[in-house]
Amino acid sequence: MNQIPISQAFLGGMILYAAAGLIGLIAARQRNLVRIAACALAALGAVLEGVASFAVIKDAHETIISIPSGAFFLPYTFRLDPLSCYFNLALAVVGLAISIYSFGYLKSFDSQKPVGVFCFFYSLLLISLTAVFTAANAVLFLVAWELMALAAYFLVSFDHEKDETRRAGILFFIMSHAGTGALLVAFLLLGTWAGSFDFSAFHVASQTLTPLQRGSLFLLFFLGFGVKAGMIPVHVWLPAAHPAAPSNVSALMSAILIKTGIYGILRIAFDFLGIPPLWWGLLVLAAGTVSAILGVLYALIEPDLKRMLAYSTIENAGIILMTLGGAMVFRSYDRPFLAAIALAACLFHIFNHAVFKSLLFLSAGAVVHATETRNMERMGGLIRRMPLTALCFLVGAIAISGLPPLNGFVSEWLSYQALLGGFGSTLSLTRIVFPIAGSLLALTGALAAACFVRAFGIGFLALPRSSQATHAHEAHPSMLAGMGALAALCIALGLGATLWLPLLDPLVVQLVNNKVSSNLVLAGGLVLSSGSPKGGTVAPAVLAGLLVLLTLLPGLLLAFWRRRRRTVSGPTWDCGLPGLTEDNEYTATAFSKPLRMIFAAFYQPRREIQTEFEVSAYYPTSIRFESGVEPAFETHLYTPLKDRILARASRLRTIQAGSIHAYLAYIFITLVVLLLFGVRS
Amino acid sequence: MIEVLVKSVIQLILLLLVAPLVTGIIRTLKARLQTRRGPGIGQPYRDLFKLLRKGMVIPNTASWIFSATPYIVFGTAALVGLMIPMTATDAPLSLFGGVLAVVYLLALGRFFLALGGLDTGSSFGGLGSSREMTISAIAEPAMMLAIFTVALSANSTNLSEMARSAVSQSWRFLAPSQILAFSGLFIVLIAETGRIPVDNPATHLELTMIHEAMLLEYSGPYLALIEWGASIKQLVLMTLLVNTFFPFGLSSSWMVSGLSLGLVFYLLKLLLLACCIVLVETTNAKLRLFRVPELLAVAFILGALALISTFLF
Numbered sequence: 006m007n008q009i010p011i012s013q014a015f016l017g018g019m020i021l022y023a024a025a026g027l028i029g030l031i032a033a034r035q036r037n038l039v040r041i042a043a044c045a046l047a048a049l050g051a052v053l054e055g056v057a058s059f060a061v062i063k064d065a066h067e068t069i070i071s072i073p074s075g076a077f078f079l080p081y082t083f084r085l086d087p088l089s090c091y092f093n094l095a096l097a098v099v100g101l102a103i104s105i106y107s108f109g110y111l112k113s114f115d116s117q118k119p120v121g122v123f124c125f126f127y128s129l130l131l132i133s134l135t136a137v138f139t140a141a142n143a144v145l146f147l148v149a150w151e152l153m154a155l156a157a158y159f160l161v162s163f164d165h166e167k168d169e170t171r172r173a174g175i176l177f178f179i180m181s182h183a184g185t186g187a188l189l190v191a192f193l194l195l196g197t198w199a200g201s202f203d204f205s206a207f208h209v210a211s212q213t214l215t216p217l218q219r220g221s222l223f224l225l226f227f228l229g230f231g232v233k234a235g236m237i238p239v240h241v242w243l244p245a246a247h248p249a250a251p252s253n254v255s256a257l258m259s260a261i262l263i264k265t266g267i268y269g270i271l272r273i274a275f276d277f278l279g280i281p282p283l284w285w286g287l288l289v290l291a292a293g294t295v296s297a298i299l300g301v302l303y304a305l306i307e308p309d310l311k312r313m314l315a316y317s318t319i320e321n322a323g324i325i326l327m328t329l330g331g332a333m334v335f336r337s338y339d340r341p342f343l344a345a346i347a348l349a350a351c352l353f354h355i356f357n358h359a360v361f362k363s364l365l366f367l368s369a370g371a372v373v374h375a376t377e378t379r380n381m382e383r384m385g386g387l388i389r390r391m392p393l394t395a396l397c398f399l400v401g402a403i404a405i406s407g408l409p410p411l412n413g414f415v416s417e418w419l420s421y422q423a424l425l426g427g428f429g430s431t432l433s434l435t436r437i438v439f440p441i442a443g444s445l446l447a448l449t450g451a452l453a454a455a456c457f458v459r460a461f462g463i464g465f466l467a468l469p470r471s472s473q474a475t476h477a478h479e480a481h482p483s484m485l486a487g488m489g490a491l492a493a494l495c496i497a498l499g500l501g502a503t504l505w506l507p508l509l510d511p512l513v514v515q516l517v518n519n520k521v522s523s524n525l526v527l528a529g530g531l532v533l534s535s536g537s538p539k540g541g542t543v544a545p546a547v548l549a550g551l552l553v554l555l556t557l558l559p560g561l562l563l564a565f566w567r568r569r570r571r572t573v574s575g576p577t578w579d580c581g582l583p584g585l586t587e588d589n590e591y592t593a594t595a596f597s598k599p600l601r602m603i604f605a606a607f608y609q610p611r612r613e614i615q616t617e618f619e620v621s622a623y624y625p626t627s628i629r630f631e632s633g634v635e636p637a638f639e640t641h642l643y644t645p646l647k648d649r650i651l652a653r654a655s656r657l658r659t660i661q662a663g664s665i666h667a668y669l670a671y672i673f674i675t676l677v678v679l680l681l682f683g684v685r686s
Numbered sequence: 687m688i689e690v691l692v693k694s695v696i697q698l699i700l701l702l703l704v705a706p707l708v709t710g711i712i713r714t715l716k717a718r719l720q721t722r723r724g725p726g727i728g729q730p731y732r733d734l735f736k737l738l739r740k741g742m743v744i745p746n747t748a749s750w751i752f753s754a755t756p757y758i759v760f761g762t763a764a765l766v767g768l769m770i771p772m773t774a775t776d777a778p779l780s781l782f783g784g785v786l787a788v789v790y791l792l793a794l795g796r797f798f799l800a801l802g803g804l805d806t807g808s809s810f811g812g813l814g815s816s817r818e819m820t821i822s823a824i825a826e827p828a829m830m831l832a833i834f835t836v837a838l839s840a841n842s843t844n845l846s847e848m849a850r851s852a853v854s855q856s857w858r859f860l861a862p863s864q865i866l867a868f869s870g871l872f873i874v875l876i877a878e879t880g881r882i883p884v885d886n887p888a889t890h891l892e893l894t895m896i897h898e899a900m901l902l903e904y905s906g907p908y909l910a911l912i913e914w915g916a917s918i919k920q921l922v923l924m925t926l927l928v929n930t931f932f933p934f935g936l937s938s939s940w941m942v943s944g945l946s947l948g949l950v951f952y953l954l955k956l957l958l959l960a961c962c963i964v965l966v967e968t969t970n971a972k973l974r975l976f977r978v979p980e981l982l983a984v985a986f987i988l989g990a991l992a993l994i995s996t997f998l999f
Contacts, residue, residue: 388749408794409787421786421843428838440834440993444827444986447789451826454797455819462804462815468747532781541843544782548765548791551779556761559911563738570906571741577748577808577903585747591804591812599820603979 012070014057021050026128033121043124048104055097058090065511084141087511092138095359102487109481130156143192143202154181160254173249180242184232191225207277226273234266235322237296248311252370259318260363275516286333293326301452321358343426345519350419357412361404364491368398371480376473386469390477397488402457404495407450410549412498422535463593470587500546609635693778701767705917706730715964742906747807755802756911762795763918771849773948774937780846803900814899831989832870852933866992873985879920883973928955
């Protein structure tokens with residue numbers, strides 16, 4: 006495809022997104038019209054964006070689109086390079102599935118809810134995300150970044166009648182702006198030193214900076230982007246905001262909005278700031294490892310299905326940061342090949358996570374709608390009532406647990422190979438750091454598997470645990486279509502990983518100037534290798550084929566062994582009680598109890614039991630039980646911080662006495678100081 | 687292609703036949719050590735044959751997950767068995783997946799087994815699933831560290847390459863890193879195969895059980911498939927241990943003479959390892975569930991020490 010159709014497709018996609026949003030505002034009264042038109046336009050826009058992005062990646066061709074604009078003093082310049090387009094492609098794919106899903110999902114909204122307003126902010130989020138990924142200068146980037154935060158804020162607070170939702174929205178708003186503050190400072194500093202806010206000027210300018218300047222820039226950027234990426238300890242907004250939002254928005258946020266942070270870190274670490282010193286990479290690796298383990302530990306004990314998925318997003322952001330940090334370390338060692346493998350693992354996991362996490366959130370949305378609760382203790386038995394939704398969730402659960410032969414396995418396998426490659430380095434520190442990080446990745450993977458066995462086993466299997474779950478119904482066909490497409494993509498990306506990897510080449514070349522696919526894909530595109538000739542190999546498609554074969558083998562043999570075996574259906578063993586009820590089932594809390602006890606030092610679980618009795622404690626009239634864990638970051642970091650800020654602020658209040666004269670004096674003094682400052686410099 | 691197929695079929699048959707044998711040997715040795723006669727080495731075969739002929743009772747609360755689980759457990763175990771060198775260094779399917787694929791395929795089987803336990807709605811199933819996932823989660827990093835140590839000294843995660851590298855330096859197992867890694871993996875083997883002191887394979891309907899609790903509702907051919915799959919998994923892990931650390935007698939080709947010699951050596955090594963397992967099982971009492979993490983922490987530390995010592999010595 007030549008240049009003009011790419012830019013036309015890109016802008017056309019943006020215009021379609023915008024049209025979807027405008028329809029939402031204009032025809033807000035016609036609920037059905039808005040729903041159908043906005044979803045269709047957004048889906049079409051996503052198709053166009055996807056085609057444009059795919060073309061750019063495939064041809065490894067950079068396209069710059071400038072829109073002459075007098076208004077707003079904004080330089081509307083978009084740069085479509087492979088890195089931008091890769092994220093934009095993920096957005097388009099996920100956005101398409103979510104838009105199809107929303108067609109049915111929005112129907113379920115309460116008739117009092119403004120569907121039109123929802124569509125407006127949803128489209129605004131799609132536009133601003135696209136702009137964040139493709140902005141070619143800092144001003145446009147920051148404007149898009151703020152629009153994104155704003156749109157996301159309104160979507161998170163959509164159910165604003167609930168106190169919890171309002172709090173979540175405000176927390177998101179504050180954290181997001183704290184992050185933006187760091188970014189603003191960083192961009193202003195870098196822009197001043199570079200003499201331009203154009204992204205292409207940053208790379209050149211950073212060569213002349215001192216290590217101190219570069220280091221402080223990196224820290225500011227890392228903090229600012231880390232907030233959006235959901236990195237621990239600046240993650241607190243995420244588990245509050247994602248469950249509060251409508252599920253299609255949670256899916257978009259978890260799959261893509263989180264990735265804007267990762268995109269930013271990739272941009273600064275591999276583009277703006279040149280070759281990184283060793284400590285940057287180690288810092289990112291450490292932050293990633295901590296986020297991965299703590300994220301999954303929190304996910305493991307969470308009874309709220311959507312909040313569990315939100316914590317799992319923190320875990321996956323951690324895994325992505327681990328490989329990203331690895332790539333940075335290898336780059337500072339000048340090992341472009343290892344850096345390329347680590348980057349391939351990182352980029353692959355970014356896309357995979359976008360796919361399976363949006364799948365899981367969408368399935369969770371269908372379940373939450375059907376059962377009217379987010380608490381998995383009140384679900385159960387859904388595999389009979391919502392068989393297709395359950396199947397979609399199961400596919401997502403297998404993929405996110407990194408189990409073969411789906412896509413999560415392939416990216417985790419690549420991550421292991423990249424981390425193992427670190428052992429070959431010369432510094433003994435990194436030689437030991439990488440395999441330890443690898444083993445902690447294994448811990449994360451195994452805990453994630455436990456977490457999703459719990460979610461699926463408690464939420465979908467056995468007997469229904471509430472009357473709502475008993476009367477649950479299958480999701481709307483369009484919702485199933487959206488989920489089904491993502492589930493199919495999980496399988497396709499897993500089995501076809503060897504076909505997908507060459508697509509990452511342009512990105513890896515752009516970032517570390519090294520190719521991967523020719524080394525990683527062997528045997529006519531069937532086998533994935535770790536790069537060295539006798540290194541590790543894996544062939545997900547072959548494994549899948551053989552697995553199906555060996556799984557069917559005993560069934561075939563049993564069928565050939567003609568023998569009349571009686572299969573009867575009977576009750577589950579209930580220890581002689583009169584019939585098994587949902588009260589006999591294992592609960593989600595009980596399921597994670599052993600791990601809660603093993604990691605008690607981290608969770609600091611507390612529980613409170615109050616028994617009321619009249620005659621003896623053995624015959625209680627009522628029992629009240631409450632258990633929970635210590636929210637360590639909130640109590641030890643954020644509450645003291647908030648208290649201190651409020652205390653300082655109240656001291657500042659003395660200058661705000663309410664007297665107009667005093668305020669005029671402040672303005673005058675400020676003006677004089679600024680003038681003096683201006684004259685001196 | 688044909689060659690791979692023939693090798694796979696040979697190894698599959700070997701796998702299916704040897705796995706119950708090892709279970710039988712362990713049980714008999716254990717009985718002898720406890721001055722019982724024991725049911726004899728052939729009992730697992732007779733059990734499997736009997737179960738395969740029987741009918742089944744399927745719990746009426748269960749879904750298709752319950753029925754799919756036995757096949758998946760069996761299938762993953764058998765597939766893993768084809769990727770691991772048994773009698774020859776060249777495993778039939780080693781190109782298609784190395785040690786990481788082995789670990790994760792076994793995890794896939796475990797994932798479904800745990801779901802199968804939860805699917806029945808019985809508290810025992812949930813209890814077993816919860817404990818199984820817990821113990822495997824904390825065993826995983828220890829296992830990976832030990833595996834990394836071996837993989838790094840072979841510079842590959844491909845099992846055939848690892849075996850070949852072990853053959854080329856046949857006294858390597860005396861190196862401190864290898865001894866430490868072996869000890870770590872041995873503890874993981876005990877935990878993963880559900881043996882004393884982690885789990886007791888001989889109990890039913892006790893509140894301490896782990897593996898058996900998940901299988902409580904399974905009967906007939908389904909139970910046979912799961913039991914067979916579990917014994918194949920045990921064989922695979924034992925093979926991983928004996929062939930990567932003590933590669934003696936591994937045939938370098940698939941010629942009949944080499945293979946038969948390799949088979950004799952292989953069975954001898956398995957017998958020795960089985961003796962070790964039986965000794966551990968007989969001389970230890972079962973640990974309380976919450977003491978198991980300490981044991982696995984020991985395995986983790988052994989793995990970490992193994993890794994450090996690879997570049998100290």
